[in-house]
Amino acid sequence: MSKYKGQAAVLSQEQIARDIYSLWIELPRIASEAAPGQFLSLYTRDGSKLLPRPISICEIDKLQGRLRLVYRVTGKETGTELFSRLEPGDSLEVMGPLGNGFPLENPGRAFLIGGGIGIPPMLELAKQLPGDRQIIAGYKDELFLTEDLERYGELYVATEDGSAGTRGNVLDAVREHGLAADVIYACGPTPMLRALKAYAEEHGIVCYISLEEKMACGIGACLACVCRSKETDSHSNVHNKRVCKDGPVFLSTEVEI
Amino acid sequence: MDTKVNLAGVELKNPVMTASGTFGSGEEYSEFVDLSRLGAVVTKGVADVPWPGNPVPRIAETKSGMMNAIGLQNPGIDMFCRRDIPFLKQFDTKIIVNVCGKTTEDYCKVVERLADEDVDMLEINISCPNVKEGGIAFGQNPKAVEEITAEVKKRAKQPVIMKLSPNVTDITETAKAAEAGGADVLSLINTLTGMKIDIHRRAFALANKTGGLSGPAVKPVAVRMVYEVANAVKIPVIGMGGIETAEDAIEFLLAGATAVSVGTANFYNPSATVEVADGIEAYMKRYGFEHVSELTGLVK
Numbered sequence: 001m002s003k004y005k006g007q008a009a010v011l012s013q014e015q016i017a018r019d020i021y022s023l024w025i026e027l028p029r030i031a032s033e034a035a036p037g038q039f040l041s042l043y044t045r046d047g048s049k050l051l052p053r054p055i056s057i058c059e060i061d062k063l064q065g066r067l068r069l070v071y072r073v074t075g076k077e078t079g080t081e082l083f084s085r086l087e088p089g090d091s092l093e094v095m096g097p098l099g100n101g102f103p104l105e106n107p108g109r110a111f112l113i114g115g116g117i118g119i120p121p122m123l124e125l126a127k128q129l130p131g132d133r134q135i136i137a138g139y140k141d142e143l144f145l146t147e148d149l150e151r152y153g154e155l156y157v158a159t160e161d162g163s164a165g166t167r168g169n170v171l172d173a174v175r176e177h178g179l180a181a182d183v184i185y186a187c188g189p190t191p192m193l194r195a196l197k198a199y200a201e202e203h204g205i206v207c208y209i210s211l212e213e214k215m216a217c218g219i220g221a222c223l224a225c226v227c228r229s230k231e232t233d234s235h236s237n238v239h240n241k242r243v244c245k246d247g248p249v250f251l252s253t254e255v256e257i
Numbered sequence: 258m259d260t261k262v263n264l265a266g267v268e269l270k271n272p273v274m275t276a277s278g279t280f281g282s283g284e285e286y287s288e289f290v291d292l293s294r295l296g297a298v299v300t301k302g303v304a305d306v307p308w309p310g311n312p313v314p315r316i317a318e319t320k321s322g323m324m325n326a327i328g329l330q331n332p333g334i335d336m337f338c339r340r341d342i343p344f345l346k347q348f349d350t351k352i353i354v355n356v357c358g359k360t361t362e363d364y365c366k367v368v369e370r371l372a373d374e375d376v377d378m379l380e381i382n383i384s385c386p387n388v389k390e391g392g393i394a395f396g397q398n399p400k401a402v403e404e405i406t407a408e409v410k411k412r413a414k415q416p417v418i419m420k421l422s423p424n425v426t427d428i429t430e431t432a433k434a435a436e437a438g439g440a441d442v443l444s445l446i447n448t449l450t451g452m453k454i455d456i457h458r459r460a461f462a463l464a465n466k467t468g469g470l471s472g473p474a475v476k477p478v479a480v481r482m483v484y485e486v487a488n489a490v491k492i493p494v495i496g497m498g499g500i501e502t503a504e505d506a507i508e509f510l511l512a513g514a515t516a517v518s519v520g521t522a523n524f525y526n527p528s529a530t531v532e533v534a535d536g537i538e539a540y541m542k543r544y545g546f547e548h549v550s551e552l553t554g555l556v557k
Contacts, residue, residue, distance in 0.1 A: 003288055005527065043525065048321045050472050050525050095527075214314040216323065216524040219288075221281040223301075223330045224316040237332035238309040245285070 003219065004029045005041075005095035010086045011066060017144040019073045020117070021084045022058070028065025030096045036060070036124040037101030037187075037210055037249045040069065041218040043093040044079045052095065053079045054215050054244070056187070058120035058145075059127070070120035070145065098218050099248045102208055107131050108182035112153065113170050113196060114138070115188025119145055121210065125185055126152035134179055138170040138192065171195055181205060190257055197252040207252035213243045220245030228256040258541055259548045260534075262296065262516050264493050265416035265441035267377050269296035269351055269516060272549055273506065273534040276497045276520030277302055277355035277380060277420070278327065280530075282341035283348070289527035292348040294534060296516060300341060302357035302382050305366040307333040311387060317453045317462035322474030322499075323521060324451050326387040326465035329357050334370045342374055351377040353418065357385060361395075361408050372414040379415050381405070384422030384447035386469045396422035396447075399434035406438025416441040418495065421486070423475075424450050428482045429489035436490045443486060444495035444518070446479045472521040473499040480512050487513020487554055501529060503536020510537075510552040 008027035016022045030040065034057055041052030059068035073080045086092060102125050110131055114122040115138040123145060126133050133153030137146065141161045149155045157165030158173040166173040170192060173179075186196050187210035200207030213225035226240035231254065233241050241247065241255065260271040274297040280286055283298045292298060310330025317324045331337070337354075345352045354376050358364035368379060383396035383405060395401045406419055419435040421428060423446040432443055448469025453462035479498020487494045496514030500506050501522035509517045522529035537549065546552060 005289070047473075049318065050321065050323055050521065051316075051318050052525060214316050216316050216325070217285070217527075219285045219527065221285040222279065222316070222325070222524055223310065223327050224313075224325065226310070226313060226315070226330070235332065236309075236330050237307040237336050238330065240309060240330060 002033065003095060003098065006093070007091040008094050010088055010090040010092055012088055013084070013086055015084070016070070017142045020144050021071055021073065023069045023071070023083065023086065024066055025069065025092060025094070026064070026066050027094060030094065031060055031062055031065045031067050034060045034067060034097040035101035036104075036128050037121055038097040038099050039248060040067070040094045040096035041098060042069075042079070042083060044082045046079070046082060049079050051216055052218055053083070054098070054218055056121040056210070057097065057124060059124050072117045095218065099244055100246070102185050102210075102249050104129055109180065110134065111136060111174070111179070111181040111184045111186075113184060113186040113188070115170060115192040116140065118186070118188030118192075118210065121187050122185070123148050123152070129185070134181060136170045136173050136179070138173070138188065139164070169195070171199060184208065186210065194257050197257065200252055208249050209252050209255075209257075210248045211243050211250060211255070211257070212248065215244050218244050230254055230256060258538060260538060260541075262550055264378065264495070264516060267351060267416060271296045271534050272510065272516040272537065273530055274353065274495065274516055274518045275299050275523065275530060276518035277382065279520040279523045282337070282344060284344055286523065286527055290531045292345070292350050294531045295350045297351035297353050297377070298345055299353040299380055299518060300337075300355050301331060302329050302355040302385070303331045303334050303337045303367060304329065304357050305334055305363050305370070307331065307336070312464035314462065314464055317468065319451070319453060319470065320474065322470050322472035323524070324453055324463060324468035324470050325448070326463045326468035328387050328465065329385055331357070334367050338370070338374055342376060346375065353378040353380050355380045355382050355420070357382045359388070361405050364405065365408055365412050368409050368412045372412065376415060378418055378442070379409075379413055380418040380420050380444060381409055382420050382447070384420050386422070386424060386448060386450045386467065387465055393422050393424060396431060397425050399430045402431045403434040403438040406435045406440050410439035418442040418444050420447055421445040422447050423478060423482055429485050432486040432490050436492055440492060442493045442495060443490065444497065445486060446475070446482050446498045449475055449478065471499065473501060475499045476505060480508050483509055483514050484512040500533065501526065503533045503540060506533045506537060507540055507552065510549070511554070511556040513554040515550070515553050
């Protein structure tokens with residue numbers, strides 16, 4: 001697997017919820033290599049914003065060489081706000097695919113759990129994962145990607161304000177519906193991942209979590225985005241795994257969060 | 258056209274090197290650039306034992322710059338010698354090992370350990386702003402700079418580069434102190450200490466509170482300091498600080514640098530180093546320079 005940096009063509013852009021945008025880009029060299037759970041580095045054209053923005057891959061269309069990115073605009077004058085202004089015909093500099101995706105070989109009943117902007121990578125995973133897929137999506141209030149997710153598994157929704165599905169978080173939805181699984185795949189805010197790690201250990205099930213951390217290079221050189229690992233890491237000989245290169249997907253038992 | 262430069266008897270095929278801490282030991286970048294195209298690879302700092310570094314967040318972007326407080330996470334000299342040196346030996350480039358420590362003894366242990374290793378030069382990091390002991394604590398005091406330089410020089414089998422901190426009132430004082438201590442080459446600048454506050458979380462952007470500012474934002478400060486130091490000492494100077502293009506690198510050469518390092522730019526353009534090397538050649542061709550060394554200190 002090799003990383004590639006180049007210009008992608010913007011195919012379409014759509015706002016799908018408050019501050020949430022869906023962007024389709026064309027870049028066959030990356031689409032052909034990409035796997036669910038991997039991410040791309042996106043570069044702005046604003047020279048004062050030096051660093052790439054790591055964005056998870058939401059959908060991969062290998063046949064047509066296209067990728068879908070669903071991301072959140074984090075504020076005014078941010079890099080993500082600049083991306084939200086891209087229109088069909090524009091180009092976007094990207095590097096990828098980066099990191100390790102979710103392992104797909106695990107059979108049996110699976111939970112695919114996304115929280116907030118951690119939901120998008122669950123869509124491509126749901127498309128590719130064999131077995132029984134129970135997708136649990138946790139939102140603050142406004143829903144997005146639900147119609148897409150429903151096509152690839154049984155979808156359960158939780159909202160913090162109770163405006164849709166279970167009032168509460170993703171584990172509240174699991175309990176309300178009496179769901180069970182042999183393996184968990186999750187991406188979302190750290191408190192959610194922490195709760196899932198505890199839940200998985202309590203129930204003795206395998207749990208893969210996708211972590212996020214501030215990154216600079218995205219390729220494992222700068223050592224900015226480390227997380228604490230249980231075992232000594234092979235790169236720095238301490239207890240720091242690199243989210244960008246050793247992750248972003250980890251077994252919940254190999255990291256301390 | 259001759260792009261070779263000489264640093265204390267070590268001949269580099271061109272003046273372009275990597276800045277310590279921005280390039281690992283080259284492995285991650287070898288997917289993007291042919292390391293044999295570089296004058297030298299300067300490794301990330303290595304200590305006598307593994308260092309875990311600082312808590313996260315370790316970086317924050319600022320306008321035209323970034324701040325880091327990695328805290329010199331490194332695998333320790335034994336693993337480095339076992340893994341990183343053999344990796345770099347596959348390429349036709351010079352190997353410069355950046356050495357860090359908390360005490361003079363720490364630095365000396367690493368320097369002694371490297372004496373019989375096949376590396377070309379040592380760069381002594383007495384200027385890291387992100388560790389509590391060692392690092393900058395040595396680099397801000399001329400007397401301490403001279404002493405540690407002398408101790409390192411007593412033990413080193415390879416030429417010694419002292420990496421200077423810009424976080425001083427007069428950088429020529431620490432530069433002259435390093436020269437007096439026996440330094441073969443000077444490199445500058447390390448990062449400028451800065452701070453960023455996240456107003457929405459009402460907290461420091463970096464877990465370490467402060468970090469080292471780098472990137473294009475620091476370049477004018479770096480060029481000025483390279484000019485001052487190059488005119489204050491007789492030993493060669495390696496210039497760095499915000500270099501992202503050949504034009505940036507040529508400014509440093511004209512200000513008095515013999516070689517240059519590309520640092521932060523590697524994070525957003527993994528092939529920045531070779532682009533700088535190519536651009537220097539194009540500049541030489543355009544203005545009819547035969548030897549790259551003719552550029553050094555041309556602007557008085």
